[in-house]
């Protein structure tokens with residue numbers, strides 16, 4: 001009975017442990033269509049202390065996000081990240097191409113800019129094969145928008161409805177949304193009423209409306225180039241921020257097959273006759289002897305001369321002990337030897353074996369005797 005109880009406890013603990021581990025978020029997206037994932041700040045707020053609302057106060061910490069592909073320093077090529085400032089949500093967005101199919105594991109690091117706590121989450125994006133054929137595509141420029149303001153689903157839907165009026169079909173999907181800054185646009189002045197501008201690209205399997213086809217006419221192009229009055233603008237916008245610039249819209253018709261490039265023309269496969277082959281003349285002989293003399297013989301001779309001079313100085317010009325003694329007076333030599341002897345005698349006496357040393361001698365006596373002997377001779 002007790003055994004059963006402890007098993008139940010263990011299983012409960014294990015289950016609780018598994019449930020408390022936050023699972024990866026998993027999303028699916030088909031290739032060729034816009035993917036948008038919003039990083040909601042209020043969701044991550046619950047990961048940072050204080051975990052609970054204290055006295056009804058809801059925290060609103062500034063947060064920044066760092067996103068990268070797992071084990072890579074950067075995001076996959078097709079995915080981009082944007083966040084306007086730490087008090088706004090972040091967005092991961094982009095359009096995967098058919099060659100980007102597969103699993104993308106994205107690591108998201110959330111940094112709380114109040115407490116500097118961090119939190120890590122994993123997002124798995126499974127890119128599947130394209131589900132829709134969209135041979136008719138059109139790109140529009142929205143002048144009065146910024147990329148972060150267009151990515152929320154509600155705004156995308158507003159824009160889609162406007163384009164639906166223009167195109168005359170509801171079978172529309174977003175293919176791409178990109179900031180004009182990513183396409184060489186200029187950074188706007190930080191004043192109200194100045195915007196970066198956003199390009200949106202939509203696709204459909206329904207042909208363009210008659211009005212849209214005017215975008216492809218020569219008349220439309222010359223009108224836009226002259227910058228005069230624009231006729232034939234049939235776009236509508238329920239929200240003035242979403243109005244498109246008629247002159248910066250473009251159609252992309254992929255329904256007609258692209259004519260293949262002309263095949264290269266094959267030649268006969270034989271090179272034309274260019275005459276007998278004559279090998280080039282071999283270069284004239286060169287005389288290396290003067291170079292040999294200058295670089296080898298002259299330095300060697302100099303080294304030899306220096307050696308001889310040094311040998312002569314060292315061996316023949318030295319004074320030598322015998323010659324020096326022969327030049328010195330006998331008295332001087334004797335004097336020198338007695339100084340040496342006395343010094344060594346004093347040294348011996350300073351040592352321990354004083355009793356073994358002979359008694360000190362009169363040191364002047366032998367000198368006088370020697371002087372007398374020399375005077376007599």
Ligand SMILES: *[C@@H]1O[C@H](CO)[C@@H](O)[C@H](O)[C@H]1NC(C)=O
Pocket residue numbers: 095096097175176177178182183
């Ligand atoms: C989407 O737009 C970006 C920026 O202009 C571009 O780099 C990317 O290739 C586009 N993707 C597709 C699928 O058109």
